[in-house]
Amino acid sequence: MSGLPLADWLRAQDDDAIVALLRARPDLATPSPADTTVLATRIGTRASVARACEELDTFTLTVVEALLVLDADHSPTTLRAVTKLLGKGVTATRVRHAVARLRARALAWGPDDALSVPPSAREAAPAFPGGLGRSSPALAGTDLAARLAGLDAPDRRLIETLAAGPPVGRTKEAARVVPLDRADTPVQRLLALGLLLRRDDENVELPMEVGIAVRGDRPMGAVQTTEPELATTTPGQSTVDATAGGAALELLRHMERLLALWSDEPPPVLRSGGLGVRELRRLARELEVDERRAALTAELAVGAGLVADSESGEPEWVPTAAADSWLVSHPEQRWATLAQAWLELPRLPGLVGRRDERDRLLGPLSDELRRPLAPRDRRGVLDALAGLPAGTGVPKPDELAAVLAWRAPRRGGRLRDDLVRWTLEEATAVAVVALGALGTAGRALLTDGAAAAAARLSEALPEPVDHVLVQADLTVIAPGPLEPELAAEMALTADVESAGSATVYRVSEGSVRRAFDSGRTAAELHELFRTRSRTPVPQSLTYLIDDAARRHGRLRGGAAGSFLRCDDQVLVTEVLAHPEADRLELRRIAPTVLISPLALVDVLDGLRGAGFAPAAEGPDGRVLDLRPSGRRIAGKGRATRRSALPIPPSDEQLAELVRQVRAGDRAAATPRGTAVSVAGGHGAGPSATLALLRRAAEEQRSVWVGFVDSHGTASQRIIEPRSVGAGVLEGFDQAYGEVRRYALHLITSAALVDR
Incomplete structure (x- = not known):
């Protein structure tokens, strides 16, 4: 049975179907394919097929494996055969829907009685599709049921173990095959009977035919046709929003405290980058949270551009000038800034505390936490919550992880389930999720952006109060x-x-x-x-205020270095007699005046530590606030706003690309005379090319033109030249149905279309 080539099948599809294909597999659109043949070649590459399979659910991937078991990558098979192979409990309707999803992504093509898949699909699939081994032609026409029924119990157990998968077993007995009458072990007997195949000196393999026979009415094993059940709760949207509002205020308080702490004492940047263990513990202690929450807060501060590496001789993590404007913004706006930064963060804070392959501890803000695909995975988890009814939550993250694993088992790698748990934990801390459900503000963040999310959160926050x-x-x-x-x-x-x-x-x-x-x-x-x-x-x-006021400011300090003055000579004498006076280098210059060469702030801090309550004064005698305002460095922008993922093309761009592909097909199929090529594919072109184009314009004949656009993509067009000159070919482009202009230096070849 011969099948329809992929390129021919693609040409038979309408433009909307090709646009949908390019939307589902955006890698096919870059660079623009010159024609359908190029598109078909690109569809069949191993990397593109593997990438497309990442978007398939468990059942659809099982259908792909069934097609490979039936060798649909070599010769077409039928929908009926696929349904039969999937076995009991799998309906033809369900298989037809899965095949439709495969056709929409060009991972399968052809009618139901001649289905094909790209040859590279076998490379992107598991080593043993369906857990079945290679086919053994020697078993063709053999009554396997009778052979299996005659096996001894040990032989049968070995067959059943390999049939459950994987079909390969390691044994020293594979080194040589002995006749049946000399076989005294299950492996030797099964090899002699042809029910096992020798792969090499150490491995044997169960033939596909035997595996299917052992599995009975489930040749592909237990097939998961539907996603796992997801237990949910219904706290109600108003309760979720109120809880998220409280969490948002808690997040803002933690961030304010971090900025204040790092303004006064910026932590050093480790030589290898990141934040040290002691500094993380100190931050957790100051915020009164665990270290995971402290690490997330630090990551948000840097991700939102509120903190940055000073990049000085001794680099430190220092708040930026953007922190000041953030601090004076409304609460909902401050929250939206942090929530958006978290959503776009190309890093995995959940890795903090783990060890890398070299057994090194992973710390916050280190380069090892960078994962460009983290925003995509984060959105995937939140989109799953967004698909639930409003006010519906997921109490068990592991169940949600199981559902997402069924929907996209090829995505996420070894951290797939951890990513779900980390995302829910972080989303709750960032107030995007509360009680396992997506808040109204969180839903707006996903669909409409930070401004809309801030507006929704303002509705959930309690009104500011003017009293205590x-x-x-x-x-x-x-x-x-x-x-x-x-x-x-x-x-x-x-x-x-x-x-x-x-x-x-x-x-x-x-x-x-x-x-x-x-x-x-x-x-x-x-x-x-x-x-x-x-x-x-x-x-x-x-009484507390009055008592503190009586003591405060009786002792006054100024710059000498610094000075102290007090109308109470007894208090001055008491200060001078204290052991701290020697360290501060205080000396009396008048009955009520002491001076020191140290800075005033150091003198006041020392005296306060000794139990005194001095105040600083300015030249006019007024009390001065000498508390440091905190360090700031210039902001460095938000790199996380530049998504690591490519921006998908619009429908208009995809429709334009399809028009170009169709034009390339028409140009390739149009009979034409001998082409005149431009040497090297660039330059104004030889006089022969210009002469040919001018001749076509004079005779009102169509011309086949090959050219390279400004992006370096080669394509072909059928043009009816109207004028040629000033470095431009102007003519009617059949692909667009309008007159267009083409730079002559981009034309690589040209030929008259045969009449």
């Missing part, structure tokens, strides 16, 4: 996200004790002193709590 609740134990409760101005005042005056939907602050002597150091007065702090607290201000807080 002061408690008698000096804790202050913020019943929701605070307005920016109030949040800044609370961050200055109190320390966060716990965060969540409600934030608990604690006011202490140290936090009040911090507010005084920044220039706040006792009266301003009293006013803050009096006007912003919905509960009465306890006396304990009033």
